[in-house]
Amino acid sequence: MRSPYSAWLRDEGLVALSGNYQEDLLEVPLQPWPRVGGAAAILNHDRSNDSNDCRIVAIAPGGELAEERHLFEEMVYVLSGRGATRVADGRGNVHAFEWRTGSLFAVPLNAAHQHFNGDGAEPARLLMVTNAPVVLNMFRSLDFVYGCEHMFEDRFDGDPGYFSGEGVLHGREWRTNFIADVRAFGLIDYPERGGGGRNIQLTLAGNSMKAHISEFAVGEYKKAHRHGAGAHVVILDGCGYSLMWRQGAELARYDWRPGSLIVPPDGWFHQHFNTGTEPARYLALRYFDNRVFTADGIPSSNLSTRLGGDQIEYEDEDPKVREMFDSARAAAARGGR
Ligand SMILES: [Fe+2]
Incomplete structure (x- = not known):
């Protein structure tokens, strides 16, 4: 039976790449993903499709992804390029930090955020691991998962040094x-x-x-x-x-x-x-x-x-x-x- 998560992938126009191995993440072919505003691939191998997924998302030179917030966690590893991310806290402040190849960070749960490519000549390629499958399968509501306004202040309380690397x-x-x-x-x-x-x-x-x-x-x-x-x-x-x-x-x-x-x-x-x-x-x-x-x-x-x-x-x-x-x-x- 098709899970709510796999039905969502289909509705987004995405085909998940299965398998337990990718030889080169920089060479995985990408397809347009309008929701995120960039080119992307979803890796969701057959034995983890009810837990987490892995996304590769490219940001065009000088471009940015769509702003979004969601009730699933998102860890981001920078495969190539350099850029910045802006994250809004629940108190009206926006936090910005820069990243480059090798950087690792996470977007605080349900914080509105946007990723920017800081290089006008080269694309940036991000690898994201999220627990969207378990969250989408549980709630089965895109309005809730992408439209909830609750801020999890126990995770992100607006600390100005939050992304300092401390x-x-x-x-x-x-x-x-x-x-x-x-x-x-x-x-x-x-x-x-x-x-x-x-x-x-x-x-x-x-x-x-x-x-x-x-x-x-x-x-x-x-x-x-x-x-x-x-x-x-x-x-x-x-x-x-x-x-x-x-x-x-x-x-x-x-x-x-x-x-x-x-x-x-x-x-x-x-x-x-x-x-x-x-x-x-x-x-x-x-x-x-x-x-x-x-x-x-x-x-x-x-x-x-x-x-x-x-x-x-x-x-x-x-x-x-x-x-x-x-x-x-x-x-x-x-x-x-
Ligand atoms: Fe292991």
Whole structure:
């Protein structure tokens, strides 16, 4: 049965691109989307269509998108270009901030906002992850989702420094509203997932959706794990590949480089491999918190499958995982892929 969200896509004249992988987000073909005032593509793979979606929206040189407000959350990563966003608070003030390639921010829930391209010669390309599917499927009312006047002041109270890039660190979670460049953002050691990894968890604009930045070392790969749907993983630096598989099924390989996207399906194991000569870094834009926690507060995706969790420790993995990595590294060293 067609969901209210998929019916809405059809009514907007959009065809969602399905699949778990895009080799190059800068090359995804776009189509006009009158509502947003730009050219866009919707990525909504078959296993996350009731949680979140991913939009690529281009702003013409010197142009701007339509002003809008909506009752779904919107995280924005700048794939290319530079520009500015204006956001209205509920007190009659407008907040403006500038962004460029590598910036990450979120529009506060239901705040009227507008994105501008600050370059007169080049288009800007934004990647947005929203929870529009769950919101549209729940309310089934465009008038409400796009026309509600409530301001969520517990998330955005008009603080003039809201988009300054300041934040607060809670454990390994950075709560902020704007990061100038996620490619250069400082990370914290994260040995639990292996691979010589570091990461930081992100909460933007008080959202229920979450994000994280991860990096792992040259000559390493991370441990396989699984969790719920809706993690959109954008490769920022490095080259390598990921394996994704449903338990008991064949391992599928997806090669990546900066600008690639992978979206692990709900409950599928996935595992990331660095075959390059520099650390590999990615940004994951997720739906809510898709992890399950044990009674001790440990994410199940960090707990060994031997203990009932959802992470495969190195010593438990299929031997062909290591064999494939060794041959991929050898091929990369020879100049192949
Ligand atoms: Fe994951």
